[in-house]
Amino acid sequence: MILRRPFFWIIAVVILLFVTAPTLGNDVELRESLLLAAVYVTLASNLNMMLGYAGYVNFGSIVFFGLGGYFCVYFVSALGWTLVPATLAGGGAVCLLALLFGLGILRLRGAYFALATIGVNEAVMAFVTNFAPWGGATGIYLSSELFQPLGGPARALWIIYYALVGVMGSSLYLSYFVKVSKFGLGLLAIGQNEDAAAVLGVPTPRYKALLYAVSAFLPAIAGGLYFFKGAFIQPADAFDLQLSTEAIVITMLGGQGTVAGPALGAYLYEELRGWLLTSATLSNFQLVVAGALLLVVVLFAPGGLIGWVHRRWPRLRRVLE
């Protein structure tokens, strides 16, 4: 059974560490760093189900995150909803939208699909920039009073952090359960050879659309929490292709197609980013490093860190899945 697999418990330990480490010393700085790591893990894990399992390169995965943010912020500011229903409804709405986009663009393959995903992101950004109810180009500001139901800003930040760690944990477990399920086997088959998979009976259009929708849900929730926390959302931040690219680098760096890879990649990338950001002369220097890392990984270790570990120590395959 799944409970006997060591990896199930490794995920639990990671979640526990994320919860306890900043809480014990009331360390706000560590919390902010881990919060970003949790967002990265969520984005990368969900992207990995598209990229690593089904072999579909999604360059515009950030559109789910941004839309989730917009729905949540809108529900809270205009309709006066509280945070939990606002994020969940946002997640659901984005899921449905993804299903709709998916039915359109999932007929495409390879480079054409990748280009279409950028198109979706850019089209949504252009729409939102001109959409008056969502503030157009200026975006939406949240009043700090909206933190009151959560017990004031200081406490609200902790609650949002725990919620994001929950979303991260859900992403890891989702990624894991999909991988060991029949759905996951079908996705892996599609990733290897879509035509052969269809001939063997894998319902490829349905599986791809379902995957696209499923992989939209948790990033949308993360987006809702993230932009609620910032109390501000605007198109340029919500649909920033840079974050999309970073999610791809993270997934490749850690090891696409594995569950542990994107998580490990996200943590390392966030550490690297924090370290490089401390120097003012090199602002955004992490992008240069990210580009170089991506090249090195693609050229010399296409399986990423976890892939390398698996090849070096085959026995670890059963532990670090």
Next chain:
Amino acid sequence: MTALLEIDGVSKRFGGLEAVQSLSFTVEQRHILGLIGPNGAGKSTVFNLINGVIAPDGGCIRFRGIDITGAPPYRVARHGLARTHQIVQPFMAMTVLDNCTVGAAFGCQNLPLARARETAHEMAALVGLEDRLDTPAAQLTIAAKKRLELARALSARPSLLLLDEVLAGLNPTEIERMIAIIRVIRERGIAILIIEHVMQAVMSLSDRIVVLNSGRKLTEGPPAEVAGNPAVIEAYLGDPGLAEKLRSRPR
């Protein structure tokens, strides 16, 4: 009792090329039907039409009495129709067992994973791959990849198996081994439609033979009858008198 597979007046045109022209034939339960013809006769197109990789322009295809004309491959597979490809298409990065598990899980019986693995195990053993279960497909030899292709198709528990040149590129020992496997499959009650260029093999395996030439059915009958048909020999060799010459040639 109705035939397992009925092809009824099926046509397919690619631009100006009539790849298949009002073709009709049937495959009976538990029979082996050989589909032969020179290169470019449209044999592989017929396979692609049957299992839904391409849709016909006209005609009707019925499998177990169900109209499957133009149905997508994954739906055809669920009805119990499996195939192998002329150029093997294994999931390279997956193990032998996982390759077969895909076939079993999404095949005719739509099995849950654990039971699909049992079936996969059994079918891998049937083709002699039981000691390579954890080997990635990419590391197999061509002959083993062909057997994997067969095991994967069998894992779906089909009632009809389409075999597209499973013997091509194999050496005599491997051909013998593959023929033995095909006989075992037939004994299990699975009907087979086989495209093959190795004549000796297809003649000895098949109950009936359909000969295609330029997308049309040239003739149909028991192997011995088809082999002696001058029109068939002409289609292969291109010389109307050659059949006579070969027959009268002193041995």
